[in-house]
Amino acid sequence: MKVALIGASGFVGTAILNELVQRDHQVTAIVRHPEKVKQAKEITVIKANVLNEDEVAEAVKGHDVVISAYNSGWTNPNLYNEFMEGSKAIQAGVKKSGVKRLLVIGGAGSLYMAEGVQIIDTPQFPEEIKPAASAARDYLNILRDEKELDWTFFSPAIEMHQGTSGERKGTYRTGLENPVFDKYNKSVLSVEDLAVAIVDEAENPKHIRQRFTAAY
Numbered sequence: 001m002k003v004a005l006i007g008a009s010g011f012v013g014t015a016i017l018n019e020l021v022q023r024d025h026q027v028t029a030i031v032r033h034p035e036k037v038k039q040a041k042e043i044t045v046i047k048a049n050v051l052n053e054d055e056v057a058e059a060v061k062g063h064d065v066v067i068s069a070y071n072s073g074w075t076n077p078n079l080y081n082e083f084m085e086g087s088k089a090i091q092a093g094v095k096k097s098g099v100k101r102l103l104v105i106g107g108a109g110s111l112y113m114a115e116g117v118q119i120i121d122t123p124q125f126p127e128e129i130k131p132a133a134s135a136a137r138d139y140l141n142i143l144r145d146e147k148e149l150d151w152t153f154f155s156p157a158i159e160m161h162q163g164t165s166g167e168r169k170g171t172y173r174t175g176l177e178n179p180v181f182d183k184y185n186k187s188v189l190s191v192e193d194l195a196v197a198i199v200d201e202a203e204n205p206k207h208i209r210q211r212f213t214a215a216y
Helices: 011-023 053-060 079-096 129-144 157-164 191-203
Strands: 002-004 025-033 044-047 065-068 101-105 112-114 152-154 174-175 210-215
Touching: 002 053, 011 025, 011 191, 025 053, 053 174, 065 152, 065 191, 079 101, 079 129, 101 191, 101 210, 129 152, 157 210, 191 210
Parallel strands: 002 025, 002 065, 025 044, 065 101, 101 152, 152 210
Antiparallel strands: 174 210
């Protein structure tokens, strides 16, 4: 496939880029800092401002699928507003480009721990990641109203925010609105296996206009 990957130089984006290249897909890496993306014959790097829907449309035109690992920056004082602005510009740009398939990497905070109770609203949710989690939750609600694109929103495992990395098992279990827990009542997935789940979904769509999550 021809895949446009937004945010290809970030923690999650880099893992997805590696997985796509490993599976011989042609990738256009759309980033703010091209020098941070590794060079490979399967990778074309484009510098673009994702807050500009026209730049997004031009960058993703002609691709089979767009994967957005966009992150407005964990230390960005305007994280919430910029995430919302960028996410909406990406959505509009993809529509303008004529590409139908959009996969968005969001957060785990909007998953439901109990009926009507999202993780972000529980007392133990870390304060430092609340702005990012709030933005991802609010953007998911916007995306749910999208009728033109074949979108999918992915919520990582609960412990993904800790930067779990280093192992690619190639296996995972999926859920929809609730976290996936293992026998130790943990919801964990390495960033490498998050990438496996995302590329699997890109290759064989199973969650069109749905949110899904994955963990071991």
